[in-house]
Amino acid sequence: xRLREKVLSALSxxxxxxxxxxxxxxxxxxxxxxxxxxxxxxxxxxxxxxxEAGSGYRLISAPDILSxxxxxxxxxxxxxxxxxxxxxxxxxxxxxGYVSETAGDTALFVAExxxxxxxxxxxxxxxxxxxxYLCYRFCPSLTGHGSAxxxxxxxxxxxxxxxxxxxxxxxxxxxxxxxYVGGKKVCGILTEATWCAETGCMDAVYIxxxxxxxxxxxxxxxxxxxxxxxxxxxxxxxxxRAELIAAVTDRLALVEERCLSADFLDGYxxxxxxxxxxxRCFRGNDEFPARAVAVDDMCGLxxxxxxxxxxxxxxxxxxxxxxGTPPPVPEKAQGNRRLQTKI
Numbered sequence: 001x002r003l004r005e006k007v008l009s010a011l012s013x014x015x016x017x018x019x020x021x022x023x024x025x026x027x028x029x030x031x032x033x034x035x036x037x038x039x040x041x042x043x044x045x046x047x048x049x050x051x052e053a054g055s056g057y058r059l060i061s062a063p064d065i066l067s068x069x070x071x072x073x074x075x076x077x078x079x080x081x082x083x084x085x086x087x088x089x090x091x092x093x094x095x096x097g098y099v100s101e102t103a104g105d106t107a108l109f110v111a112e113x114x115x116x117x118x119x120x121x122x123x124x125x126x127x128x129x130x131x132x133y134l135c136y137r138f139c140p141s142l143t144g145h146g147s148a149x150x151x152x153x154x155x156x157x158x159x160x161x162x163x164x165x166x167x168x169x170x171x172x173x174x175x176x177x178x179x180y181v182g183g184k185k186v187c188g189i190l191t192e193a194t195w196c197a198e199t200g201c202m203d204a205v206y207i208x209x210x211x212x213x214x215x216x217x218x219x220x221x222x223x224x225x226x227x228x229x230x231x232x233x234x235x236x237x238x239x240x241r242a243e244l245i246a247a248v249t250d251r252l253a254l255v256e257e258r259c260l261s262a263d264f265l266d267g268y269x270x271x272x273x274x275x276x277x278x279x280r281c282f283r284g285n286d287e288f289p290a291r292a293v294a295v296d297d298m299c300g301l302x303x304x305x306x307x308x309x310x311x312x313x314x315x316x317x318x319x320x321x322x323x324g325t326p327p328p329v330p331e332k333a334q335g336n337r338r339l340q341t342k343i
Contacts (some may be wrong), residue, residue, distance in 0.1 A: 002069070003028060004038040009073045011049065011059040020056035045069060064240040068111050074246035077253045081105070086112045092190065092208040093134035098137075106138040108249050114210075128219055130230075132211040132241050136252040140202050142259060147202070149314060150259040152177050152191040153299040155207045157264040158251035159187055160271055163211075166239050166247045169229055172273040175292070175318055176303045179211075181272055184229030187211045207252055214240050262297065269295050274320055279303065283316035292318065 006028055010019055021032045021039075028035075039057055043049055048061030062070070068082040075082075087092050094109040111133045140151070153176060160171040160179055172180040179187035188207040195201070210229040214237050220228050229239070258264045269275065274292040281290050281303060290303035290311070300312040 018058035070242040095135040162247035
């Protein structure tokens with residue numbers, strides 16, 4: 001942990017009493033000048049810190065600031081480095097660029113704003129200010145492409161658990177990895193992996209998470225207003241983005257362990273927004289109606305076709321349909337649609 005993170009944590013714990021520069025210097029084994037530089041850096045990030053002779057430093061305000069310091073000090077897994085950018089193409093791109101120089105490191109990448117965010121199937125991802133955009137990168141020991149589906153579902157469950165605990169908001173999961181609140185999508189998760197052809201193991205996994213944290217409904221493009229929502233719609237949230245990011249990261253750090261134990265499956269199934277419902281399935285160039293009946297132990301979606309046949313979907317997408325909707329448009333009229341699972 002960097003000195004300014006230690007100073008911020010100490011001042012937060014001290015509350016109104018504050019701490020002198022001398023006390024902080026002794027605690028952390030540095031000079032008073034080093035403490036002063038750390039405090040100055042914190043002020044530059046937006047923290048309200050008073051420094052008066054005789055009373056030392058006091059933390060008087062910590063608004064919803066996104067910074068590596070603010071996120072890291074709230075994480076239980078403080079050994080995970082946090083790399084932060086005010087603006088970037090995407091948090092996932094940050095992670096890939098960083099890994100090219102420091103392969104093997106677990107790290108968290110966070111952006112205040114993305115200019116080229118993307119979701120599954122290469123779609124663009126709306127990434128305005130007020131959202132949370134992160135990528136958690138780690139090197140798993142899991143093997144087999146089926147493990148990638150488990151990681152995706154476990155990550156989705158982790159995000160839901162963090163939102164429910166920190167924000168007090170109930171969530172739902174639309175297979176495979178979209179988080180819904182009040183019937184609208186508030187979070188998308190994109191998991192990508194690199195593989196070693198010789199061992200069949202994943203070299204690295206990148207879990208990209210985009211959460212609409214506090215974005216007014218009026219800010220969404222017209223094509224998204226009916227389907228996308230936000231955890232907090234332009235009101236003052238009772239929590240900060242840094243708090244939620246830290247909670248999400250602490251849970252993502254346990255994803256591999258949870259995949260091995262499968263302890264997330266019950267929570268994933270319980271939050272499903274599609275089980276028991278009529279759905280329209282999209283797989284490859286095919287589109288067909290079915291009913292979602294189960295999520296298997298590898299997180300494939302088991303559906304029952306109109307003729308009673310059971311089918312397990314391990315790729316593609318589904319959407320909930322109204323009972324009695326007309327059959328799909330003939331394939332030749334659908335255009336050249338290529339669907340694949342981006343995990």
